[in-house]
Amino acid sequence: MTEDLTTIEVDQFYPHPPGKVWRALTEPELIAQWLMPGDFRLQVGHRYTMQSRPVAASGFSGLVEAEVLAFETEKLLRLGWRDAAGGDADWTITWTLQPEGHGTRLFLLHEGFDPDDPLQRQAHTIMNGGWRTGVPKALAKLLDRV
Amino acid sequence: MPPRPSVVAESIEDRVFAALSSPVRREVLRLLRDGGPQPAGVLAAHFAMARPSFSEHLRVLRDAGLVSERKEGRQRLYRLEPVPLAEVQEWLTPYERFWRERMAALGDVLDRMEDA
Structure with missing residues (x-):
């Protein structure tokens, strides 16, 4: 990514x-x-x-x-x-x-x-609303470095 | 692009995303990424929680395939397993997957075309 x-x-x-x-x-x-x-x-x-x-x-x-x-x-x-x-x-x-x-x-x-929108919507779908907004970005950053 | 239909893949994804939903477990992955394989005790020292609670976090990470455990002497050594994370990354980039599929199809078209 x-x-x-x-x-x-x-x-x-x-x-x-x-x-x-x-x-x-x-x-x-x-x-x-x-x-x-x-x-x-x-x-x-x-x-x-x-x-x-x-x-x-x-x-x-x-x-x-x-x-x-x-x-x-x-x-x-x-x-x-x-x-x-x-x-x-x-x-x-x-x-x-x-x-x-x-x-x-x-x-x-x-x-x-849109750096926020689609990812956030995906995140909501993924997590059934259980996650907060910042998580997808944090996850993307984590994935970048792994 | 329809979602991947496989029930098996879905349940693995569910486990990976559930595992990643905890800040503690994400921090454990960061520690393993930055520091390489480590004993459970060393990892546990980073967190102010009872050892059984921390062991439960490690279990969730293991079940998701995000970490693996190996016995070395009296210690249990944990290491990061990158494959599930790569799958999550693919999940997060459906458009990239879309284009890779389309560009593979383009290759087939080119192979079938007459050289003109």
Whole structure:
């Protein structure tokens, strides 16, 4: 777990060239196969919706209202994600592609988590109200150092 | 992401979270993390409570798999077991798990695609 509770960073290497990874990130029929179906178009300002699985623990409905915020072909794709069903989610998803040998390292940066809210709600679910507010943060810090 | 359905996993998680709900038990984990394996008596000395009460805390930590106990001479040596904590961490980061799953699925899509 990173120190910063407002972002998630994940990266993965694929033995495929950036051009191919880029297609999988930007062609709707390919996006549907690994993420979720939606009317994506590679155009800044384009808005579309996608249905994902809900995350009950944090109140995310799973219905995503997305917007293309920025892109640089085969290098970067930045999307805005909002909870279309009235949840609090207001995230920025940034994909960065970096050539590595004959393949590509793909970085995901998921920003915009409220450091208190979702964790607290999760904590309430976990602990059936038995814990006080400070515990999840303390736990996260403990986990960081173990 | 649906919650993990396994009844077994649920009961282990329940035990881990219950064990972590006590400040005394969290402090014991900190002491073990910072000081390495220690005898129960040394751990107990940090707390102003009767020894049987402290032994009960150690039992809860043992049952949750958060610590293990080993006999060494006349002493019982306690050590931190990191695996349940790692599972808790995973529980606390459902979005990270979501993305790891999605990115694995992306790898499958790429493997199936024609090189163009």
